[in-house]
Amino acid sequence: MSYLDLVSPLTRVYRLPTPLDLELGGTLPQVQVAYRTWGTLNAAGDNGVLVCHALTGNADLDDWWQPLLGEGQSLDPSRDFVVCSNILGSCYGTTGPTSLNPATGQPYGPEFPAITVRDMVRAQGQLLAGLGVRSLRLVIGGSLGGMQALEWVLQYPDQVQSLAVIAAPGRHSAWCIGLSEAQRQAIYTDPQWREGYYSADAPPVQGLAVARMIAMSTYRSWASFQQRFARNAADRGLGDRPPSPYAITDYLHYQGAKLVSRFDANTYVTLTRAMDYHDVGAGQVSLGPTPDQRYRAALGQITQPTLVVAIASDILYPPVEQKELVNLIPRAQLSWLQSPHGHDGFLIDMYPLNQQVRQFRLHTRAGE
């Protein structure tokens, strides 16, 4: 099975003309970026809208954020040239651990270099240049997509007109780093992991499933699980001896198995590490003597109108982080997405999210 079989056949591939220099050292040769577009680029090349996806997402925006895409909606192909690309390090067509290493003819696997959110953004920047997009009306994303949006405006300040950051932080918290590490350790515990040198026939499915079970618990909320599952017994009626399996454990096993069938373990490790490294001030030594000062100064440089969406029930990137963004980004406004579903609310309660982004765009549209 190729992970590419799981995405739209409309996905196209752009080959970067030059090797990609990586923030943490090294270069990636022959990088390709998988992407999709909706709408038409205008002659000035200034009606771009870039959508950044989350951890295990792909370029099929019409699949995972359908309500936001369409005439009159937040992402409007009748006016906008909407671009969504698979992120660097992923397994859905853009160069990542499952890609062939040109130096060896074998998949990179665990030898894929450490990358950062900034590297993802720089690869996207080259894609947009290649497509002739000179200016983006909006860069938008949730979760890891929101982290990319923040890095976008900092890497290409003159090309971004407005920004929407949803359920995302300006830097990864200790709690998130800790939970990421627990997930990676679950993968490493699987005997099929083999330090990342697993065969395509025998990947560390159990470890990756456990990682997903942990992650799913943090993507939702106490109330969301309670409302849906409570203490209900599993439908399948297994377990002749009590305690019988619970609906919630069946659900998490299902979610684990589903991810395993569509995602690669080395990719999961690579991308969660990139998220842990996320800090908009990282390495910006000219901005201040301490990491905290650099972080604050970096956000202070964002002059674009910025919509920051927070979800009260999000325990992974809790509202305290979005409030901080709004305090530090000069032209930012906070918007609350009402959702009991926790962090995943931005992928579940999409109709109210669409309304909020639409309103934001109407108010920032003056210059278009």
Place this chain on the structure above:
Amino acid sequence: MSYLDLVSPLTRVYRLPTPLDLELGGTLPQVQVAYRTWGTLNAAGDNGVLVCHALTGNADLDDWWQPLLGEGQSLDPSRDFVVCSNILGSCYGTTGPTSLNPATGQPYGPEFPAITVRDMVRAQGQLLAGLGVRSLRLVIGGSLGGMQALEWVLQYPDQVQSLAVIAAPGRHSAWCIGLSEAQRQAIYTDPQWREGYYSADAPPVQGLAVARMIAMSTYRSWASFQQRFARNAADRGLGDRPPSPYAITDYLHYQGAKLVSRFDANTYVTLTRAMDYHDVGAGQVSLGPTPDQRYRAALGQITQPTLVVAIASDILYPPVEQKELVNLIPRAQLSWLQSPHGHDGFLIDMYPLNQQVRQFRLHTRAGE
């Protein structure tokens, strides 16, 4: 190494005179209960105070809840006969998976039967009868200890004068069951697990460590980790290639290794399953036709003065659960423990907790 080497030499052992019938079926023969006491039982046998410990705890109350124990404190050996016993299924002296199965002469291991919180309480009930304790002034516990306290008053309503339930629910939520399952699956993923038939020389240390890393993340809070670790680099200065290890990941690895050195994997599986089964209404068919009605009716039967302590930052047993207890238990009062540390607040912010329990005891002392 024996886990018994890790507890006080003052620990004593009580052998139950009869086999213990288990709630989910079967009996355990030759059960022993490890316990410690402080103070002196009065002639009437009615000055007992029972302290129930949490998941990986033991009978050494003076070790893990020291500020609450002492003359003039919540648990006062100058007035009370304080008893704390290691719970059924644990590995610190009470019969559990590491104990020898009399039928085989080998440790029970994975063949230890499924037990419940109610079974733990019934074993404690026999211990107290054996010690001559006829009435308990207070039954108190946090987390799994609080679940036991609730079951205590329901199993022995005439022997309990008052109750203190700290950061605990009346039934285990879907979110907690899901996280427990993820932890058990991490253990099962370890090749050294061997379906529970691991050797004492090669236990599933990696899987158990991952389980603890997950658990620790849920015992604390976003704010607690952020305040203490933020994005700090690890002290040890490893990792010549960035991203360097973070202080939080080092901390979780340390916590994982620490648990592995003092706790048994089959025991962890047995006790987390018992917690998942926790529901004060479970099996009480006379109380109503649905599980929810049984749960509510069971709590409604508690006539004792009850202190319910909630921690606002607790994401594992969030305040919504303690508010529910207070709504359903006729003579319950809610008390907030101010702590940024999440669920573990009851083991960290012990001085304010001691004040709250002391106040509660002063007000309910009339009959003593």
